[in-house]
Amino acid sequence: MRAESMTCDERFTTAVRLGKPDRVPVVPTLQAEGAAGYTGLSMAAVAGDNQMVVKTMFEVFDDCGGWDNPYPCAATPLQLQVTGSHPMLVRIPGRDLADDEPFQLEEREILRLEDYDTICEIGFEKFFFDDYLWRITDITPDLLPTELAEAVSGLARFAAGCSQRGVTPYFLGAASHPFFTLSLTRSMTPFTQDLYYRPELVERALERMTADLIERQLPLIRSSGVDRWLFTEERASGFFYPPTVFERFWWPYTRRVVEACWSEGIVTIFHLDQCWDRNLKYFRDLPAGSAILEFDGLTDMRRARELLGGHLCIKGDVPATLLAIGTPEEVSAYCRSLIDDVGRDGGFILGTGCCVPPNVRPENFRAMIQTAKSHELA
Amino acid sequence: MRHAVREFPLSPRFVEGGSMSSVLSQAIVELEPQRVATLVGERLEAGHDPLQVLAECRQGMAIVGERFQSGEYFLSELLLSAEIFKDAVRILEPYLAKSGPPEPAGAVVLATLKGDIHDLGKNILATLLRAHGFVVHDLGVNVPPAVVVDKVRETRPDLVGFSALITTAFESMREAAGLLEQAGLRDGVKLMVGGGVTTPAVKQFVGADFQSTDASAGVAYCLSVVGGQASHAC
Numbered sequence: 001m002r003a004e005s006m007t008c009d010e011r012f013t014t015a016v017r018l019g020k021p022d023r024v025p026v027v028p029t030l031q032a033e034g035a036a037g038y039t040g041l042s043m044a045a046v047a048g049d050n051q052m053v054v055k056t057m058f059e060v061f062d063d064c065g066g067w068d069n070p071y072p073c074a075a076t077p078l079q080l081q082v083t084g085s086h087p088m089l090v091r092i093p094g095r096d097l098a099d100d101e102p103f104q105l106e107e108r109e110i111l112r113l114e115d116y117d118t119i120c121e122i123g124f125e126k127f128f129f130d131d132y133l134w135r136i137t138d139i140t141p142d143l144l145p146t147e148l149a150e151a152v153s154g155l156a157r158f159a160a161g162c163s164q165r166g167v168t169p170y171f172l173g174a175a176s177h178p179f180f181t182l183s184l185t186r187s188m189t190p191f192t193q194d195l196y197y198r199p200e201l202v203e204r205a206l207e208r209m210t211a212d213l214i215e216r217q218l219p220l221i222r223s224s225g226v227d228r229w230l231f232t233e234e235r236a237s238g239f240f241y242p243p244t245v246f247e248r249f250w251w252p253y254t255r256r257v258v259e260a261c262w263s264e265g266i267v268t269i270f271h272l273d274q275c276w277d278r279n280l281k282y283f284r285d286l287p288a289g290s291a292i293l294e295f296d297g298l299t300d301m302r303r304a305r306e307l308l309g310g311h312l313c314i315k316g317d318v319p320a321t322l323l324a325i326g327t328p329e330e331v332s333a334y335c336r337s338l339i340d341d342v343g344r345d346g347g348f349i350l351g352t353g354c355c356v357p358p359n360v361r362p363e364n365f366r367a368m369i370q371t372a373k374s375h376e377l378a
Numbered sequence: 379m380r381h382a383v384r385e386f387p388l389s390p391r392f393v394e395g396g397s398m399s400s401v402l403s404q405a406i407v408e409l410e411p412q413r414v415a416t417l418v419g420e421r422l423e424a425g426h427d428p429l430q431v432l433a434e435c436r437q438g439m440a441i442v443g444e445r446f447q448s449g450e451y452f453l454s455e456l457l458l459s460a461e462i463f464k465d466a467v468r469i470l471e472p473y474l475a476k477s478g479p480p481e482p483a484g485a486v487v488l489a490t491l492k493g494d495i496h497d498l499g500k501n502i503l504a505t506l507l508r509a510h511g512f513v514v515h516d517l518g519v520n521v522p523p524a525v526v527v528d529k530v531r532e533t534r535p536d537l538v539g540f541s542a543l544i545t546t547a548f549e550s551m552r553e554a555a556g557l558l559e560q561a562g563l564r565d566g567v568k569l570m571v572g573g574g575v576t577t578p579a580v581k582q583f584v585g586a587d588f589q590s591t592d593a594s595a596g597v598a599y600c601l602s603v604v605g606g607q608a609s610h611a612c
C-alpha cells in the first residue's frame with residue numbers, strides 16, 4: 001500500500017477546492033448517540049454531561065486511528081435545545097426515557113401565527129430567548145446562563161481535543177436555515193399551510209431571519225478560526241415541496257447567505273437531509289467552490305456528481321441503516337463504490353448519511369473509516 | 379391557487395374515462411380548505427346523502443393521490459389535502475353516524491413502535507388510508523410490541539403498518555413481527571414498514587411483506603391487498 005502524502009488539512013482543502021487528494025478525506029457525523037453506541041455506553045450516560053460527550057467521541061476517534069476532520073460533538077440534548085439547535089420539546093434518556101433509548105424530539109405546533117409578526121419586529125433570536133424557549137424547555141431561567149456557558153465550554157473542549165490530535169474541526173459555527181427553523185417550530189403541517197395560504201407572513205419572517213443570520217453568523221465564523229460553517233436544511237427539498245415553493249421561499253434566501261459568506265472566503269457546508277434529486281440543479285448557480293453539499297443516503301450521489309462535479313464539493317452518504325444492520329463487507333463495498341464513482345476526479349468527501357446511529361455496529365463504522373484510508377492507496 | 383367560482387346546484391359530474399370529478403372533489407384537488415368546508419356544509423344542509431358527499435371527498439383525495447404518483451403533486455400537497463379531508467370528515471361525522479357508516483375497504487393497524495415518537499409520516503398514512511375507505515386503528519407512538527398483538531387479536535385487520543424515523547425502532551419492529559408470529563396472527567395480516575430510515579434491508583430484517591418511504595405507495599399496496607379500488611366503492 002502506498003503511504004499517505006498529504007496532511008488531513010491539505011487533503012480536506014484539496015477536496016473542497018475540487019481537486020483530487022492523495023486519498024478521499026473521511027468525515028463521519030459522529031454525535032453523542034453514535035459514540036455511546038460504539039463504545040457500549042448507555043444513552044443516559046451521554047445525555048446529561050457534555051464532557052462525557054466529547055470524551056466518548058474522541059475515544060471512538062482514537063480507537064479507529066483517527067479520521068480527517070472531527071465533526072463537532074459537544075452538547076447534551078438539553079444544550080441542543082437551549083441553544084436553539086433543536087428548538088423543540090425534548091425527551092431525555094435517564095430522565096424521561098429509559099437509559100438505553102436515544103433522546104427524542106417532539107414536534108408540535110409551538111410557534112403560533114401571531115409570532116411571525118414578533119419575529120419580524122424583534123428578530124428570531126430575541127424572540128427565542130425572551131419567549132419561545134420557555135414554551136419548550138423545563139429548565140428555569142436562572143439555569144440558562146449555566147447551560148449556555150457549558151455549551152460554549154464543551155465546544156472549546158472539543159476544539160482542544162482536535163488540536164491535541166493535530167486535526168482541524170470540520171467546522172465550529174453552525175446554524176439552521178430560517179425555513180427549516182420555521183418548519184420545526186411551527187411544525188410541518190401548519191408551516192406548510194402557512195406557505196400555501198399565508199405566504200406573505202412567511203416571506204416577511206424569512207427576510208428578517210436571513211438578514212439577522214448573515215449579520216450574526218459572519219462574525220462568529222470569523223472568530224471561530226475555521227473558515228467554513230454548517231448550514232442545515234432538512235425540510236425544503238423536492239421530497240417535501242414543489243419547485244414553486246422552493247424557488248420562492250428557499251433558494252433566494254439561501255443564495256444570499258452563501259454569497260455573503262463567500263465574499264469573505266467562507267465556505268458553506270450544507271447539511272441536506274432527505275432526497276434533493278429534484279433540487280440539485282439550482283446549486284449550479286452558486287460560485288464554484290463556495291459550498292460543500294452533505295447528503296444523507298437519500299439523494300442520488302451519482303446524479304449529484306454529474307450535475308455538480310467540478311463545481312461544488314460533494315459529501316456523503318453511508319446510510320445510518322446500513323451502519324446499523326449491514327455487515328462490514330457491505331459497508332466497505334458501499335464506500336468503495338462511492339469513492340470510485342463519485343470521488344474519482346476529486347471534489348468528494350466520504351461521510352455518513354446524516355448521523356452515525358445509536359445502534360451502529362462498531363465493526364461497520366471501522367470498515368467505513370478503514371476503506372476510506374486504504375482503498376485508493378492499495 | 380385557483381379559486382373556482384361557486385356553482386349550484388352541486389351534483390357530481392361524471393367524466394368519461396372513469397375519473398369522476400364534482401365541484402367538491404375539485405375543491406379538494408385545488409387544496410381549498412374553506413371552500414371544501416362550505417360546500418360540505420351546504421350539501422348536508424340541502425339534505426344530500428352524506429355517503430355521497432363523503433364519496434366525492436374521497437374522489438378528490440384519489441385524484442390528489444394520482445397527481446402525487448405522477449410527480450405533479452408533492453408531499454406538501456398530499457399533506458394539505460389530508461388536512462382538508464380530515465376537516466370535511468369532522469363536519470360529516472354526525473350525519474354519517476345517523477345514516478350508518480360506509481362499508482370499509484379494509485382495516486389497518488398502524489403504530490410507531492417503542493423507542494420512537496415520530497408520528498408525522500404515520501399520521502399522513504393514516505389519513506390517506508381513511509380517505510381511501512380503510513378503518514385505521516392508530517395506536518400512536520412509542521407503542522410496546524405486545525400492544526400491537528393485542529390490537530391485532532381484537533380487530534383482525536387486513537394489514538399492520540409500522541412507521542419509523544430512527545434505526546433503534548428496527549428491533550421493536552422485529553420483536554412485534556415475532557410476537558405476531560408466536561400468537562399465530564402473522565399469517566392473517568400483511569405487514570408493512572415505512573418511514574425515512576427504512577430500506578428493503580429493513581423489510582428483510584423485520585420479516586415484513588412491504589416497505590416504502592412513500593405513504594401513497596403504502597395506500598396502493600393496502601388497496602392491492604384488499605383487492606380493490608376502494609376509493610370508488612364507498
Ligand code: B12
Pocket residue numbers: 031032033086088102103104105106107184234235273274296297298320353354355356357358453496498499500502503539540541542543544545546570571572573574575589590591592593594595596597
Ligand atoms: C427533519 C429531521 C429532523 C428534525 C426534526 C425531526 C422530528 N420531528 O423529530 C431535527 C433536526 C430536529 C432532527 C433531529 C434529529 N435527527 Co433527524 N431527521 C429529519 C429528516 C431529515 C426528515 C424527517 C421528517 O421530517 N420526515 C417527514 C415525514 C413526513 O416523513 P416520513 O416519516 O419518512 O414519512 C413519509 C414516508 O416515509 C411514509 N411513511 C411513514 N411511515 C410509514 C409507514 C408505512 C407502513 C408506509 C407504507 C409509509 C410510511 O409516509 C410519509 C409521507 O410519504 C430525517 C431523514 C429521513 N431519512 O427521514 C432525519 C433522521 C430521522 N434524523 C436522524 C437523526 C440521527 C437525528 C438526531 C438524532 C440527530 C442528532 N444527533 O441530533 C436528532 C434527534 C432525532 C430524534 N430522536 O428525535 C436520522 C435517524 C437515523 C437514526 N440514527 O436512527 C435520520 C434518518 C437522518 C439520517 N439519515 O441519519 N431530525
